[in-house]
Amino acid sequence: EVQLVETGGGLVQPGRSLKLSCVASGFTFSSYWMYWIRQAPGKGLEWVSSINTDGGSTYYPDSVKGRFTISRDNAENTVYLQMNSLRSEDTATYYCAKDRGWYNSGYFDYWGQGVMVTVSS
Amino acid sequence: DIQMTQSPASLSASLGETVTIECLASEDIYSNLAWYQQKPGKSPQLLIYDASSLQDGVPSRFSGSESGTQYSLEINSLQSEDAATYFCQQHHDYMYTFGAGTKLELK
Secondary structure: OOEEEEEOOEEEOOOOOEEEEEEEEOOOHHHOOEEEEEEOOOOOEEEEEEEOOOOOOEEOOOOOOOOEEEEEEOOOOEEEEEEOOOOHHHOEEEEEEEEOOOOOOOOEEEEOOOEEEEEOO | OOOEEEEOOEEEEOOOOOEEEEEEEOOOOOOOEEEEEEOOOOOOEEEEEOOOEEOOOOOOOEEEEEEOOEEEEEEOOOOHHHOEEEEEEEEEOOEEEEOOOEEEEEO
């Protein structure tokens, strides 16, 4: 059974940093692209970052580029999201998600339960 | 960036009815579109990918179609468990965007 478990969320002041982790199980982690997607309270979904299978390629939207960094440890079946210079607009539930295919299908077939990040003074 | 305009924002329907939700892409996305269902307090679930392919385990009353840059999700024979918010999502050139969502309420 595929499982994705996010940890690391919490309350953080504007301008500070936070690192999220997502531990995966139930599939060959090193063979799949992984993603972070967020959802502000009562709002829609926003893609935050992507990482390819060996971690050599990463992608971000302009809203987080230069502030967030995605990485992965295939030996530990874990994907990370380092978030720096946090802003109030980064307040959201952050989901870890797995790519549907053995390639970059661009679709997310399994999602974690989500972890809440609140940026406030 | 490619924008996805999703409509309607909300709709109300009765058990057994058929509903259609639409997403209009701001440019050609070559059928690179998915639909997700999200219930309150839960994570989204993939329903449809590649515009019309049904994800494993998803009931066949869900179907997807396309016409140019307009993409549609149809739900036939509505069941009580279909009450949820539905999102479309496109991917192009390693970028991903979602529609704003459609909240489906069952009467």
